Amino acid sequence: MDERPPTVELQQTVAESLDRGATVITANQRTARTLRRAFDHRQRTKGLLSWTSPTILAWDSWMETLWRTALLEGHTTALLLNGLQEHTIWCSIIEADKTRGDVLRSVDGLAELAAEAWRLVAQYEASSLMKQAASSLDTRTYLRWAAAFDRRCKAQDWLSKALIEQQLHEAVQSGSVAPPFEVLLVGFDDITPARRRLLKEVTSAGAQVIEVPVGPLADGRLQVECSNDQDEILAVARWARNRLIEEPSCRLAVISPSLESRRSSIDRCFRHILSPHLEEITASNETAPYEFSIGSRLSDTPLVRVAMEILRWLSGPLPLERISALLVSPLFAMPEGDAEARSIFDAFNLRRAKLLLRPEGTIAWMIATARRNKKRPLPATLLLTLSRLEEAQERYEIEDKLRSFADWATTIRSLLTDAQWGHLGTEDSIEFQTRKRWESCLDELASLDFREVEANFSTALHSLERIVRTTIFTQESREAPVQILGPLEAAGAQFDAIWFLGAGDITWPTKRSGNALLPWTLQAQLGMPGDNVADDRRNLAVATRICASAPQVIFSYAAETEAGRQRLSPLLASLSLTIASVDSFSPEDAPEMQARLEPFFDTMPLPRLPERTIQGGAEILRMQAACGFRAFAEKRLLSSELRSVVLGMDAGERGTIVHEALESFWKKVGSQAALKALASSQLNVAITESVEESIQRALQSTRSVWDAAYVQVQRERLQTLLANWMEIERVRSDFEVLVSEKQFDDVKIGPLQLTVRVDRVDATEAGSVIIDYKTGSAMPSQWMGDRPDAPQLPLYAVLSSMLQPDMPPIDLAFANIHAGGDAVFDGYTGKTTRSGWRPNKKRPPIEEQLEGWKTVLTGLAESFDRGEAHVDPKQYPQTCKHCSQRTLCRLNPAAIDFDEELDEQAEGESAEW
Numbered sequence: 001m002d003e004r005p006p007t008v009e010l011q012q013t014v015a016e017s018l019d020r021g022a023t024v025i026t027a028n029q030r031t032a033r034t035l036r037r038a039f040d041h042r043q044r045t046k047g048l049l050s051w052t053s054p055t056i057l058a059w060d061s062w063m064e065t066l067w068r069t070a071l072l073e074g075h076t077t078a079l080l081l082n083g084l085q086e087h088t089i090w091c092s093i094i095e096a097d098k099t100r101g102d103v104l105r106s107v108d109g110l111a112e113l114a115a116e117a118w119r120l121v122a123q124y125e126a127s128s129l130m131k132q133a134a135s136s137l138d139t140r141t142y143l144r145w146a147a148a149f150d151r152r153c154k155a156q157d158w159l160s161k162a163l164i165e166q167q168l169h170e171a172v173q174s175g176s177v178a179p180p181f182e183v184l185l186v187g188f189d190d191i192t193p194a195r196r197r198l199l200k201e202v203t204s205a206g207a208q209v210i211e212v213p214v215g216p217l218a219d220g221r222l223q224v225e226c227s228n229d230q231d232e233i234l235a236v237a238r239w240a241r242n243r244l245i246e247e248p249s250c251r252l253a254v255i256s257p258s259l260e261s262r263r264s265s266i267d268r269c270f271r272h273i274l275s276p277h278l279e280e281i282t283a284s285n286e287t288a289p290y291e292f293s294i295g296s297r298l299s300d301t302p303l304v305r306v307a308m309e310i311l312r313w314l315s316g317p318l319p320l321e322r323i324s325a326l327l328v329s330p331l332f333a334m335p336e337g338d339a340e341a342r343s344i345f346d347a348f349n350l351r352r353a354k355l356l357l358r359p360e361g362t363i364a365w366m367i368a369t370a371r372r373n374k375k376r377p378l379p380a381t382l383l384l385t386l387s388r389l390e391e392a393q394e395r396y397e398i399e400d401k402l403r404s405f406a407d408w409a410t411t412i413r414s415l416l417t418d419a420q421w422g423h424l425g426t427e428d429s430i431e432f433q434t435r436k437r438w439e440s441c442l443d444e445l446a447s448l449d450f451r452e453v454e455a456n457f458s459t460a461l462h463s464l465e466r467i468v469r470t471t472i473f474t475q476e477s478r479e480a481p482v483q484i485l486g487p488l489e490a491a492g493a494q495f496d497a498i499w500f501l502g503a504g505d506i507t508w509p510t511k512r513s514g515n516a517l518l519p520w521t522l523q524a525q526l527g528m529p530g531d532n533v534a535d536d537r538r539n540l541a542v543a544t545r546i547c548a549s550a551p552q553v554i555f556s557y558a559a560e561t562e563a564g565r566q567r568l569s570p571l572l573a574s575l576s577l578t579i580a581s582v583d584s585f586s587p588e589d590a591p592e593m594q595a596r597l598e599p600f601f602d603t604m605p606l607p608r609l610p611e612r613t614i615q616g617g618a619e620i621l622r623m624q625a626a627c628g629f630r631a632f633a634e635k636r637l638l639s640s641e642l643r644s645v646v647l648g649m650d651a652g653e654r655g656t657i658v659h660e661a662l663e664s665f666w667k668k669v670g671s672q673a674a675l676k677a678l679a680s681s682q683l684n685v686a687i688t689e690s691v692e693e694s695i696q697r698a699l700q701s702t703r704s705v706w707d708a709a710y711v712q713v714q715r716e717r718l719q720t721l722l723a724n725w726m727e728i729e730r731v732r733s734d735f736e737v738l739v740s741e742k743q744f745d746d747v748k749i750g751p752l753q754l755t756v757r758v759d760r761v762d763a764t765e766a767g768s769v770i771i772d773y774k775t776g777s778a779m780p781s782q783w784m785g786d787r788p789d790a791p792q793l794p795l796y797a798v799l800s801s802m803l804q805p806d807m808p809p810i811d812l813a814f815a816n817i818h819a820g821g822d823a824v825f826d827g828y829t830g831k832t833t834r835s836g837w838r839p840n841k842k843r844p845p846i847e848e849q850l851e852g853w854k855t856v857l858t859g860l861a862e863s864f865d866r867g868e869a870h871v872d873p874k875q876y877p878q879t880c881k882h883c884s885q886r887t888l889c890r891l892n893p894a895a896i897d898f899d900e901e902l903d904e905q906a907e908g909e910s911a912e913w
Contacts, residue, residue, distance in 0.1 A: 010038040011494060013212050014186060022182035024056040030293055031187045031492040032058045033477070055180070059195070063164045066177055075176035076167075078159040083115075084467060085450055086160060090114050093148045100141060108466070114145050115162075117517040121146075122162040123192040124526040126518075133519040142517035158450075165194040172201045185211040187491025189541040193526075212492075214545050220552035223503070223568050223577035229558045233266055235582045236499045236556065237273035240482050243497060244274075244289060250496040254484045255546065257508045259294050262501070266484060267292070274482070290482035293489045295474030298441065303422060303434045304468050306331040310419045311412060311461055314389060314398055317360040324350060333385040333420035341379045347642055349373045363390050381420075388418045398457045406446035408460035413442065430475050441467045487542045490549060497552040500543075504557030504566035509539040540571055547575055554580075606867030609636075609751070617756045618792040621749075624860045624868075625787040626879050632869035633885045641884035649714065655775045658817060659759065660694035661687075661718055662773060663741045666760070671736040675729060683726065684719075691718045725817045728825050732832055735762035735769065747799050750861030758796055760815075767810035769827070770796045778814040780828055780840075786856055787874050794853040801850055810846060 014024060018039060026032040035056050043051045070076045090111035121127055134140050153160060171177040179202040203209050226232035240252055256262055271278050275288045298304050306329050312318060326332050327346045367386050370378035396411050445464050502508050514523045514530030527534030547553050555577060557568055616635045623631035633639045668686055669675050695715060739761035746753050760771040772793050782790035793812045800809050813827030825832035828846055830839040871889045873879035880891060
């Protein structure tokens with residue numbers, strides 16, 4: 001049993017009522033849990049070994065308890081609908097309404113809006129007023145839906161939860177339900193008319209109803225102005241740390257009206273200030289001195305997120321990036337020791353084997369992909385699990401079998417068991433709680449059988465997705481000394497000190513909008529949520545209650561926000577807050593002691609590279625020229641980012657198809673003379689055949705009309721591109737294609753042995769011309785200098801002069817293959833366009849340049865071989881713009897202008913290198 005004291009004490013009024021056996025009703029579930037824990041602690045401190053559990057319930061739980069009692073005693077037969085059941089009924093009514101017209105909201109969204117309007121009408125007892133106030137089309141539409149909902153519920157003997165107070169009022173009045181002898185209300189800032197009417201009837205039946213009053217306001221009520229949001233969070237973190245240092249047993253509350261949106265910022269700051277030991281990624285949050293009371297959507301928890309992804313994959317293809325996430329998840333059939341092999345398979349096989357047009361795959365495709373890759377295999381455990389899931393798809397007839405929702409809930413449990421879902425045998429407390437909440441969601445899914453309608457797997461999965469998306473999961477409290485709460489969650493709790501964040505006139509009170517299906521005049525008349533006057537009254541009650549919940553209460557706000565300057569919220573004026581400075585109770589940290597640095601020089605040489613071919617080709621020299629650290633990190637430490645997956649063909653794949661099409665074309669044609677001899681129709685046939693050969697892989701992946709249309713667009717693009725390029729080839733000097741897409745192994749430059757692939761070499765009367773195809777922009781100036789941006793062609797030229805001295809290179813050129821007038825054959829000696837050749841007389845003879853290139857490239861090879869890894873970008877920050885090593889080299893990333901859209905040149909060249 002946990003012996004830690006609770007973060008709140010039991011109020012004397014509540015303790016005395018519980019001792020008399022009273023029923024305590026709270027405004028929310030969290031307050032009920034807190035009071036139960038405080039009661040248990042009080043009993044233990046009295047020396048008791050056992051005691052009767054107190055009746056402490058949230059209002060909704062109390063209503064359901066009274067209704068179940070009436071049901072068991074035979075006073076009613078109506079089925080009390082849960083939220084999902086009501087949503088299903090509203091959806092069916094709205095879908096059947098053919099007169100609703102075109103609206104921006106989905107059926108789900110309209111159903112939620114209608115259910116909320118139904119609840120408000122019931123809670124504020126507005127049924128009789130609705131018809132008189134219904135003046136708009138939206139309101140009349142809602143009345144039509146509400147009438148249909150009411151008729152269906154009465155016909156089926158169903159009870160909407162919104163009407164439970166009304167039904168219990170009648171049951172108490174008739175004597176069918178006996179209320180407890182004493183009811184104590186705790187933490188209610190506002191009580192709706194329907195609840196007030198029921199409590200009045202409970203009093204008439206002889207029960208005593210006591211509402212715990214707000215106590216005296218704290219003497220220490222302060223207001224604090226901070227410069228901005230971040231400084232405000234920093235101030236409260238330092239305040240909490242200092243209070244805990246002064247008084248380790250104190251109970252603190254941090255209240256934020258917009259807790260969900262500020263949670264990550266608060267967590268990050270509190271982690272750094274209150275518990276820096278948690279900065280380590282492997283540290284457990286269980287040791288943190290603070291905790292959030294607000295939960296998160298169940299669908300966002302790792303365990304449930306993985307479960308839903310497995311079920312979606314069983315239902316059909318899953319995008320490749322999500323398959324990758326499943327593949328490396330420890331919650332999907334992951335025994336100890338499999339993580340590395342699965343990560344390697346994902347990085348080197350799965351991402352490279354993506355479907356060309358649509359990066360998604362089925363379980364069967366994944367199994368086939370795994371069995372084809374023998375070099376880096378998928379672990380046998382996962383492959384066996386995938387095979388079981390594939391068999392389960394057929395066994396349960398997932399695609400088209402109709403079943404009850406209860407059957408699908410049972411089937412889902414079996415499917416996840418087959419998938420070995422979760423941590424195998426090492427489940428911690430949070431995962432245990434998450435699994436219990438998941439099981440309750442499956443029970444809720446089974447409750448959809450109330451309509452006795454069967455569904456297929458996709459429908460059941462859609463309903464389950466809605467359940468886990470709308471279910472809030474909050475782990476059991478650790479009773480950390482610092483509780484981070486929302487304003488309503490703090491109801492009924494007492495603390496030693498409270499800090500209220502975001503109390504500015506812009507940020508609080510948070511503005512609420514009314515329900516669009518109800519008349520605005522009626523909402524204002526009855527004071528429904530969204531009415532400014534009523535909301536201000538409720539928010540002031542919340543602030544007053546908070547001021548009575550601790551001896552010291554601090555309200556802070558940021559002077560500067562994104563919306564402009566702000567002051568303290570005028571709603572707090574009546575609370576007479578004293579102005580205080582942040583520094584008076586939250587001083588800045590004292591400067592940390594700086595250890596005296598002792599410089600030393602690392603003179604130990606790096607080990608020599610192995611005597612074998614180094615993977616990377618000319619890319620090694622390009623990286624070494626750009627930045628020695630990047631070359632060292634990517635080509636020696638193998639620290640490179642994984643290839644991104646995009647829909648359709650990325651720039652690299654489009655460039656590869658151009659290469660393949662040109663290779664195929666020149667194998668057929670062979671020379672410029674043969675090209676000139678082709679008639680227009682023959683040229684078109686040759687280009688078409690070459691394009692078809694290059695696009696075969698894409699054709700094999702087509703599975704839909706969209707795929708076929710996409711391939712057709714790429715086909716037309718290639719045909720236009722090649723036809724345009726052949727006009728440039730026609731005006732060049734005579735040539736014969738000697739080499740096309742040829743790989744040379746074990747070529748040597750300096751101390752490096754490389755493998756290179758040459759796009760094309762043309763033979764002319766004077767010598768050879770080395771060509772590099774580019775679908776982006778490239779210029780000969782990139783070959784020049786001690787640190788060339790594009791050393792690939794100079795490397796080929798130097799190697800060619802050494803390997804083939806009988807045919808020295810007389811030129812090297814970028815073939816910039818573009819559509820229209822941008823196409824150009826840009827060489828060292830000159831430039832060829834449609835209008836002809838223009839020489840470049842400023843450059844030295846190529847024979848001299850070859851010697852210069854040889855010296856530069858040999859120097860780059862030697863510096864790479866020696867392991868020279870200085871962080872020295874050639875042109876900072878442009879050189880660093882697309883580098884994946886910035887987190888390792890630690891240059892200032894703020895100096896880099898990050899572009900959201902990468903141009904085709906950058907992507908294409910990265911893939912080609």
